[in-house]
Amino acid sequence: MKIASWKPATLADAVSLAALFRRVEAAAPVGLEQHADDVTTRLAALGPELGSGTRVGRDDDGDVAAYGEVAEMGEVDDVLRIRLANVVRPDTANDVRAELYQWLLGQAEQVRQVRGSAQAAVLGTRCAENDRVGHELLARHGFELVRHERDLVLALPESLPTEVLPPGLVSSPVDERYEELARLAHNEAYADSPSAIRPDQRTWPAHAIAHPRFLPDLSCLVLVEADGAENPVAGFLFALADDDTEKPTAVLHCLGSRVPWRRRGLATAMITHALRRARSAGFQQVRLRVSDTNPAALALYRKLGFVGSGRGYAVLMRRLGPDAS
Template sequence: MDAIRWRAAAAGDAAALANLFASSEAVAAVELETSAERIRSRLAHPGLDLDRYTTIGLGPDGSAAAYAEVCDMGVAADALRLRLTRAIRPDIGDEVDSHLHSWLLEKAGRLHRERAPELDAILGTRCGDSQQTLSSRLTDAGFEPTWRKVDMVHDLNTPRPTDAPTPPELVIVPFETRYDERTWRAHNDAYAASPSAAVLDRESWQQHATGLSSFLPGASFVAVTPEDDVAAFVLTVRDTDDDRRNDAVLECVGTRVAWRRRGLARTLVAEALRACRTNGFERVRLQADSANSAAIELYVKLGFIETGRGYSVLTRRLKASGNT
């Protein structure tokens, strides 16, 4: 711990954090970004104050040994959502993790008081399957497992799945820029009930998927209503990890509440798989909520299999000021 030098993170730390995140992911996969491009987008998130709510620990050689952040992910369902992230190099001792744990809790409480003290806050964080010490630490601090994310992969050499029929009043079309704002609004509607999902404004939406250089508009699709609104969507990106450069990732799949249970997710994902195969990708990956048995069943029918990698999402609620 004494050998670690702490300071706030800066945009120029993206490459160093890419190395740190990759080494952390190799031990406990929680889907941290491992490319400098994606980390630059993370550090530019409008809800992240780099000077006050990030900390990076530098080892004696100047390399990044640890990192933590508290990010304001917006308000939904009358609660402020705060994302807590940590990454530690595998050779660093438990004392550093304990320090980051305390730092995150203190900063989360402060950010809650600054941004929306009149609302409850939901703290959300990820814990890898192998991180038993961290899991105990979080549980002792009042966090509870909310769901578990599982990693799934589709080998594109398998036959294309049969599409589900599309409701006659909708049409499935490739993503175009003119649908960007409507897809953003559909995203926030589709994920509004998910306690740890980001509530995106225009700026953070561009850093979420469609504004990334890895975004694949030709393998992303929207279901459009007669009024030219977006009822459902699938957004696909190219995997920027060097070890998975032939993989595409279904970044998010969502259906607005009023259009659910009509087979739209199946049709959209099937179209994305077809487009990825046409564009020379070998595999398609996604993250699924293990508690959503219907979604898991759908993905299995479409040819996805679980890889055995996964992580838990844990949340803790902080009461608004004056509430008990």
Template sequence: MGIDEGWPAGLTARPIGKDDAVAWAELLAAKEKVDAEGENYDADDLIEELADPSLDAARDTIGLWSGEQMIGYGVVRAPDEVVDVHRVRTEGTVHPQWRGRGIGSALVPWLNRRAAELHHERQPGAQGEINTGTIDTNTSAKELLADLGFEKCRYFFSMERDLGKPVEVPALPAGVRLVPFTPAYDEPLRLAHNEVFLDHWGSTPKSPDSWKTWYTGSRAFRPALAYLVLDGDEVVAYTLGYEYVADTAATGIREVYIGQVGTKRSHRGQGLAALALAKVMAEAAAAGFQRASLGVDADNPTGALGLYERLGYTTKNTWITYRLPLD
């Protein structure tokens, strides 16, 4: 699929490379000032995303340029495996000063076409759909997606908790151990995570490469803020914490992001996830973090929303995932 196909006059389009990371970060910073999504990136964050081994940046990314300024971008990603539906995810934006000129109306169809190609290349026999998301306060994005045939399919809450308030770590139940993450647990943790999230909407098993890229190999991962619950030598529950330095630079608030919380089905109902999460929060507070945040599926089947509310988290904003079926 070509990339020079009907963009507004004066713009050029090309795949995104590592040398574009600074311009890409500037575009996302401009977006954040207007859209207020609570997401900030520096160039190193974006270079890390481009290093994802499952991403073919030459075909799955696009940057839109006016001279030396990146004024729009798009990325298409497909999961490692299929559980029920092959959900190809797209993302993108247009610089706020360039909105209202038809750029988004050209960008989304490009993303859709590349998503369809990726689906047919990787999982031609599976049911497929495009998933994309937006914060619920972005009226123009919601209208554009609706106009292009997308329908709402899932809601997610971004939640936060002030770590200036005391964190009570529950007592450890008999028969299990709470241990800090070390590299020796990395592969057992990956396998446990894959098992835990099989019943979560949109989740797919993570390959070793994907796990390293987005989880324990990420530059944001903080091993000192990751705790596991063991039954014997088996990982049965866990909480993993991350720190995004670009967020701290933008907000002045040091925040631990709770990226993954899970308990194996065989050990649910014992408060193990609450134990691991509270421990991470307490350790973060002791290390000088001022706030904890996380995201949760509004229809999470394990009751995670209630757990987070009991631990003092409140909803900051709501995100909507949209779907478009692929033939």
């Protein structure tokens, strides 16, 4: 199947894109949004880049068959991070994917050049584990594998322990008072993960409390009680609802602790808090995603009873700029 026309995406494309994403996820999952409201949030988060940074391909019948996206994800250590999405319906010809990658790389280079020819950038994208053609295309375009993301699941037991925080720390609901402090804590917590997304102020809300499936009752912050802390947020957990499973499922979407507070039981306490709230809210299972480059987190989740679901995807990256070689 070939593409009859290409146009920039608009918010009106959310329903059609959600249908495309569901079809792709069924064949080669990469963690795409599968509901129209989630896709709308994704598109809206692009802001002014929506017109120039997206491309929707339609077949001869007018159905959406391909989607490309170039999204700035903030700057860390003077390196611009750019997310690429190449989503193509399974029955689409492979040369369409190759053409779309060429467009994505060209757009990413334009984004980098706007910052100046000396600006370094890192491109990141996902590829399903079983997508051999996709991996080959990315390798030809200079992308290298940096990690695998694994999906873990826990069937909620009848009995759960009570969360216990170290002295001097207190659990708090997530609210707007701490939104910017939570973003800073998130980015600090993931600073030692070179391929992690560290949102800026514009993209952060869709990553957290503005996400359409955000679960405030399951989410929490861990705060330092002592006055005078530059950032009182020591840890954070943001949970989302997952409507794509037969069993009522909650997702531990984003979880972390700042470096000074690691290995002190914060993660265990926050997860236990979420599990207890999830069971009370009627959820039957909880999912989360973990990188194979984080063995300590994987060991903790397995200790808490999480097991592999058999789903996951690869994350690949490529550098752009004067030191790209």
